[in-house]
Amino acid sequence: MRPKDAVITEIVSETPSVRTLRFDITFDAVPGQYLMVWVRGVDEIPMSISYSNGITVQKVGEATGAIFDLKVGDSLGVRGPLGNGFALLGERILLVGGGVGAAPLALLGEEAAEKGIEVTTILGIRGCDDLIFRERFEGAGDLVITTDDGSMGICGRASAGLSCLDLEDYDQIYLCGPEPMMADLIGRCGGMEAKIQASIDRYFKCGLGICGSCSIDPEGIRPCVEGPVIRGDRLLGTEFGRYKRGPSGRKR
Template structure:
């Protein structure tokens, strides 16, 4: 699949290190799918879709630094949507997001609300200044906020918000964020693994399942094509949440 050129029509600063880019084209995407974003002359990197016409980018390296240097009117090459997205199931769902993992969940939550599904969200961030899309989630349904430093909401990681909810009321739980956070939530929801869908963020080189750099040991699941959304019962017993591989293939 060749990249399509997309012109940036709007840049929205969410936090000092997170920005949303809106484009002059929309994606026929299922929430949870991703794009391979070609930053010309720099690199091609995967990005979750946060709006039908936008992505939300966190400043973490060379490619995202180059994206932050772009202005309205500049272009990026976009390949996708790729992978398998979330499946909306049931009448009442719980979204659990950590950091910028809130971005694809906001897109999912809005799709759920349009279908009349009751949505509850837990957002976990390091501090109140890292929170994104607060009002967007409030328009979707009930919102629980946790912060590592206690500066807003419940003090603790995202999993700390589970204690104030009756998890049996939810027909499905959707996760996106750092792997340790998602593994923690899955571990606290034992017996519910078939009702949990997690969006996996790995090092994607090709986005086509060829290189195997994103594979999960020992199952061999390739999140770039068989994910990035994977049901929790397929992750139990794997290295998920314990380690993953970087550009060289070395465990980290």
């Protein structure tokens, strides 16, 4: 698949380290699918789709730093949408996001609300300055916020938000965020793993299931094509949340 040229039409600063880029093209995507974004002369990286015509980027490395240098009218190469997105199931759902993992969940929550599904969201962030898409989640349903520093909502990680909810009330639980956070949440939902859908962020080189850099031991699950959304019960007994691999394939 050759990249399409996506011209930036709008840049929104969500936080000091997070920006949303809107493009002149629309992606026919299921929430949870991703794009391979080509930053010319730098790298190609996977990015979740946060709007039908946009992505939300956190500045964490060389490629994302280069994206932050772009202006309206500049362009990126994009391949996708790729992979499997979230499957909307049931009448009451719970979304749990950590940091910029809120991006694909916001799109999912809006779609669910439009279909009459009851939505509750837990957003886990470091501090109040890191909150993104509050209005979108509140527009979709109830919102619970947790902060590591106690500056907003419940003090603690995203799992602290579970204390005010009965997980048995929800037909599906959707996760997106740091892998240790998601592994912890799956571990706290014993017996309910089959109704959990987790969006996995790993080192994707090809996005085609060829290189194996994103594989999850011991089955060799390839999140770039079999995911990035994978059901929680399939992750039981794997390396998920314990280690992953870097560009060289070495565990980290």
